[in-house]
Amino acid sequence: MEMFEELLAEWGFWFLPLQALAVALTAPVPPFPSEPVVIASGAYAADGRLSFWAVLGFTTAGCLLGDLMLHLMVRFQGLRLIYRWRWGRRLHRGILRASIRAGTASTVVGLLLLRWVPGGRSASMLTSAMIRLSWPRMIPLLVLGALIWSLWLVGLGYITGTTTGLPPWASTLFGIGVGTLVGSLIALAWTRRRRGGTQVEMEASSAD
Numbered sequence: 001m002e003m004f005e006e007l008l009a010e011w012g013f014w015f016l017p018l019q020a021l022a023v024a025l026t027a028p029v030p031p032f033p034s035e036p037v038v039i040a041s042g043a044y045a046a047d048g049r050l051s052f053w054a055v056l057g058f059t060t061a062g063c064l065l066g067d068l069m070l071h072l073m074v075r076f077q078g079l080r081l082i083y084r085w086r087w088g089r090r091l092h093r094g095i096l097r098a099s100i101r102a103g104t105a106s107t108v109v110g111l112l113l114l115r116w117v118p119g120g121r122s123a124s125m126l127t128s129a130m131i132r133l134s135w136p137r138m139i140p141l142l143v144l145g146a147l148i149w150s151l152w153l154v155g156l157g158y159i160t161g162t163t164t165g166l167p168p169w170a171s172t173l174f175g176i177g178v179g180t181l182v183g184s185l186i187a188l189a190w191t192r193r194r195r196g197g198t199q200v201e202m203e204a205s206s207a208d
Contacts, residue, residue, distance in 0.1 A: 016041075016054055020062030027066030027122055028073065034062075035153055036176055042157025043171035056154050063146035067125050071138070074129035108137050115145055116152075116182070153179065 019037055026034040038059050045052040111124040111133075124145065128138060156175035161168060 016050070016058040019055075020058040020065075023059055023062030024066035024069065027063075027070040027125060035179070036172065038150070038153040039157040039175040039179065040168065040172040042154040042159075043161040043168040043175065044157075045154070046158045046161025046171065047168045049168070052154070052158060056150055059150040059154055060146050063121075063149050064142060067121070067142055067146060070122060070125045071129045071142070074126055075132065107131070107133070108141055111141055112145060112148065115149055121145070121149060 019034070019041060022034040022037060038055075041050055041055045041059070042052070044050045045055050111128055114120040114124045114127070124141075128141060133141070156179050157168075157172055160166070160175045160178070161171040164171060164174065166174065
């Protein structure tokens with residue numbers, strides 16, 4: 001957290017545009033560590049060192065920009081690269097089959113839910129690009145997805161800071177712990193659901 005405080009002190013207001021850039025890069029480069037920084041910003045907003053609405057606005061803008069960038073990259077160029085490998089062609093066919101079975105409305109809802117799983121933000125954009133989701137449905141997915149993702153992470157730090165009275169660094173660690181736990185539980189539920197769906201399909205095929 002010392003690095004965070006140093007950046008905040010050195011960059012001042014410009015720290016938030018820098019954070020937005022980090023959030024944008026997290027979409028095409030998932031290992032880029034923007035989530036802890038966003039949670040920390042929420043904690044520092046609770047401490048009064050940053051504006052909550054400014055943090056939320058810059059985070060949402062960065063998330064929206066990064067998601068759109070990844071979607072466009074895969075939609076117009078990435079598929080050509082993916083199709084060079086057999087696993088890429090199989091992945092594309094599998095995603096298309098799942099999308100058709102679920103229906104368009106369920107697919108959009110599923111892509112929003114997928115964002116809660118660790119790495120799900122990038123996965124949802126990759127999937128939407130590979131199934132070529134129509135723009136009338138893609139735009140709400142982008143906007144709602146960015147807003148929900150940002151509210152969740154900023155809120156983790158802010159609510160922890162305002163309810164526990166802990167210093168910002170402790171609120172950040174606590175928020176990261178809660179976020180990791182919730183993400184793990186959602187990932188577990190998602191995995192069980194997919195296994196259950198696969199089992200039903202296998203039983204139906206055997207019956208036929």
